[in-house]
Ligand code: SF4
């Protein structure tokens with residue numbers, strides 16, 4: 001099963017360097033920076049953030065929502081491999097599981113800092129309030145994180161170090177433990193279809209609910225948008241799959257050439273492209289409905305105000321629509337484009353789209369909110385500037401994501417040796 | 422102008438629209454998981470329960486002079502730092518350009534968005550309809566703050582030590598300070614109501630059983646009482662006015678704070 005792993009080299013003149021150690025050092029310094037910010041937040045509370053009673057959710061929520069969305073390929077490919085039995089996507093699917101796990105663990109990590117009472121993070125699991133979307137999301141995310149871990153364990157345990165390391169022959173107890181671990185991994189692996197169904201259900205539930213979290217804020221203007229749940233799911237599927245394609249290029253084409261054929265990679269791109277075009281279609285209808293058929297005065301005023309302070313409409317047309325159209329078409333026709341550099345660049349665009357969508361949803365209603373004056377209602381403008389502590393924590397968790405991914409890309413076996421019944 | 426009661430269908434529509442959105446998530450989540458653990462007992466519904474009392478407040482905009490005594494009395498009694506305000510007084514304008522003061526605290530909505538969204542049931546309806554907080558449960562996620570259409574919630578961004586500067590030399594605050602990182606809001610001075618009822622007093626009539634803002638208002642612009650009791654001061658005062666409004670009625674939150682609109686606007 002051993003595949004030689006090629007690390008892309010960095011060339012200066014005639015000499016080539018292995019960028020890996022430098023890259024890892026960079027990420028570790030990101031983690032250290034994050035630790036400084038994180039310490040301040042835990043020590044002094046949320047007063048060190050730029051958040052306030054009006055803009056009460058900020059940068060961290062965007063990191064949180066985006067990282068969950070970027071893990072969206074895990075459930076898509078779980079379903080494809082185990083439910084639709086498309087076995088040629090199995091290796092890519094393993095990468096998707098990894099991305100899912102990274103996305104959700106990053107989200108959990110950043111949320112810990114975002115809570116006013118971080119030590120009570122477990123409360124929703126014990127104190128149920130079943131009407132709350134946030135409760136449902138928490139439960140789904142907790143359960144889904146477990147599903148992802150169950151899917152990830154066999155992949156990690158397949159690393160040869162756990163079965164062929166010489167020390168195992170010298171210490172019989174370790175050999176026994178290793179055998180037990182392998183059996184456990186096999187057991188978890190056999191349950192693949194079960195995890196796929198659980199993952200699909202949980203993901204669709206909470207990806208939708210994340211949208212509904214904003215969609216149900218009737219008092220907030222623009223975010224009141226019944227399509228939000230669908231938009232959140234579709235964007236997570238499209239953007240998540242595009243990211244999977246981008247990283248598959250690195251992990252399979254560059255680092256493990258020959259492990260996954262180009263045709264399969266093209267198919268991943270096509271899938272991402274198709275979903276992105278569907279996204280654009282639904283997003284445009286949603287835009288039309290919100291602008292033409294609902295509370296037009298309020299939406300107009302709010303949009304105009306937001307346009308004054310931030311290029312709100314521009315972020316919509318460029319960040320959500322144009323990026324979607326460009327990435328959608330290029331990825332859909334990936335096989336004809338053939339240029340991997342272009343494809344790689346294009347596959348990064350939906351990642352921006354995912355972040356912009358969530359950014360707009362979160363801030364439009366918080367930054368410009370309606371007043372309660374019954375006679376001459378107006379829209380209030382508030383402001384929010386993230387502090388260095390917020391940037392630090394965000395940098396820290398993103399560094400965690402990149403670090404874990406980089407190590408996995410280098411060391412994780414993506415080729416399964418386990419046979420299916 | 423909105424008349425005393427919003428047409429029933431309209432309320433229904435707004436509620437069902439919101440509930441519909443929640444349905445995909447909350448109900449399905451509940452169905453999937455309900456067998457694993459019990460539902461937090463007090464959270465069976467997010468609509469206010471029908472109890473013996475139903476406390477409400479009426480604010481006569483024509484009598485309000487914008488002195489902010491309500492704000493200060495509230496801060497003193499609830500031991501709030503100066504930057505934490507439950508009772509906000511703002512200068513607003515009617516459609517014909519006249520200015521008036523709008524004094525606004527938590528509306529104690531019967532269909533309260535904040536209660537609906539709290540993931541742990543830390544904010545809930547008491548049997549008497551007061552929307553209150555369990556500070557030991559709150560995780561500080563601030564979803565309630567995002568969901569409240571009246572900007573009524575205040576977060577404890579920092580630790581509060583010492584005593585509110587609004588507490589007069591002769592008095593002491595009546596409520597313990599809340600820890601850093603939890604949400605808080607107007608409670609209709611539930612501690613005064615509860616202590617008063619125990620002593621056989623009538624909230625809204627007897628001053629020590631009545632919310633501090635109502636007691637402190639020098640013009641009598643604020644009236645408090647039991648909406649279930651036709652004899653209560655609030656019911657009596659509401660009778661005297663042809664038009665009584667509530668804020669952002671279209672959202673279907675059913676606030677229990679009512680306003681007598683400015684004369685020229687009515
Ligand atoms: S006014 Fe806001 S805080 Fe008060 S009950 Fe209504 S939604 Fe909750």
Ligand code: SF4
Pocket residue numbers: 538539540541542543544558559560561562563564565566603604
């Ligand atoms: S901040 Fe506290 S009261 Fe508000 S929704 Fe979160 S847990 Fe509930």
